Every structure is written in C-alpha cells, then in structure tokens.
Amino acid sequence: MKKCCDMKGFLSFLMLHLIGKQSMSGDDIRTELEKRKGTKPSPGTIYPVLKTLCENGWIEEVPSQGKEKKYQLTSSGKQELKNANKKFMCMFYDMK
C-alpha cells in the first residue's frame, strides 16, 4: 500500500536545514537522516542533491583537510532556507 507522509520531496529542504545548523559532509547527512527517518538514504540519493544545492549556489565546500568534504550554507542558501521555512510553516502550522 502506498505510504502517507513518506517524506518524499523534502530531502533538499531537510539537507539545507541540517547544513544550516552545522557544516556537514554527505556521510554526516546520511547518518543524521537515518536517525530521523529510520532508514539510511543511499549515497545515490544524497550526493546528487548536494551537487544540485551547490549548483544552485546555496551551499559551498568548507575549505579543510581530510577526505570528507564539509559543506556550509552560502548567504544565498541562508535566504533560501529562510523562504523555505516560511513556506513550510504556512503549510504545516497546525500540524501536531
């Protein structure tokens, strides 16, 4: 049976939100999402989204060493997240 509220469509929003709280790598994000969703998203899910967020200019690499690439929000990304939060709230303000 088709599921209800299966979180489809909010991945980029969530990822923007997570990166906004703290700079994160793709793997950090997978781990954090596992905590929230119960299932760990596959690499093929996360990395293309990271790429898109970069291309949109919403996140950028944190200059660093190590094999992990950490990302942080750009100022444009902060603005986008702000807008997205607003839309989210309008939509779901009475959810409990």
Place this chain on the structure above:
Amino acid sequence: MKKCCDMKGFLSFLMLHLIGKQSMSGDDIRTELEKRKGTKPSPGTIYPVLKTLCENGWIEEVPSQGKEKKYQLTSSGKQELKNANKKFMCMFYDMK
C-alpha cells in the same frame, strides 16, 4: 531553478490532516490548500488523491445531500494520520 520545499509528496498527508479536522469536499480542500500554499491545486491533483485515500480505506463519504461529496476519516484513517504525524515530528522536530 529547481525549487526547495515545494511541498511535493505531502499532499495526501495534508489532505488526511485537513479532512481529520473537519469533513471536506474536494473543492473545500482545493480552497484550503490555496490559502496555505498560495496556489490552488488543479482538480487533476486533488481527485485522484481522494480516490486513493478511499481505496486505502482511510476516508469515506459522509452521507449527505447536495452535489458536493464530503469526506471524513475512517478509524483506519485516524490511525494512519496518527502514524504519519509521528513520522512527521521525528523528521521535522527542530524546524522553525
């Protein structure tokens, strides 16, 4: 540019939520969603979802007169909404 947080994927969840608050017709739902999203979903968006929710046994027609069909949650639908709310909260608890 691809949008972030465009509400895709949460339509059935939202519709279940709205019908849970008050019995509603397809058109009522379109009007309410317009308030929340800013844009009014097309009939081709709403009615197939209503049909699916019926087929899942989550909503049922309210016996009534008039050309509008009002729907209400079934007990199974109430349970499903409860589960969905729980998942929603796990996912978005720290959203602001």
Place this chain on the structure above:
DNA sequence: TATATGTTATCGTATATCCGATATTAGCAA
C-alpha cells in the same frame, strides 16, 4: 610503493507527484 578502507561521485531506472485538458455527473432553474 602497494593495498585497504571509507567517502564521494555517477549512471540508469522505477516510481510518484502533480498538472492541464477534457469529459462526466448531479442538481437547479426555466
């Protein structure tokens, strides 16, 4: 240097969402 390990990246595909356009139906009025 060579190997192992873990992170990142890409590709093709299946699925679901949602829309616009169009048809159908039900009730109302003349």
Place this chain on the structure above:
DNA sequence: TTGCTAATATCGGATATACGATAACATATA
C-alpha cells in the same frame, strides 16, 4: 424536459525523487 453551472472524475505527460549498483578518488597503513 432542456439547458446551465459547478463539482467531480479521468487521462496523458512532464518532472522530480530516490534507489541500487558501480566507479572513482583520497587518505592511511603496511
């Protein structure tokens, strides 16, 4: 009954999501 209106229903198609599988890459260790 006939026409009008509004709600409902259906269809095809465009788009996006997310996955599994696989490859590439960088770092650390032997």
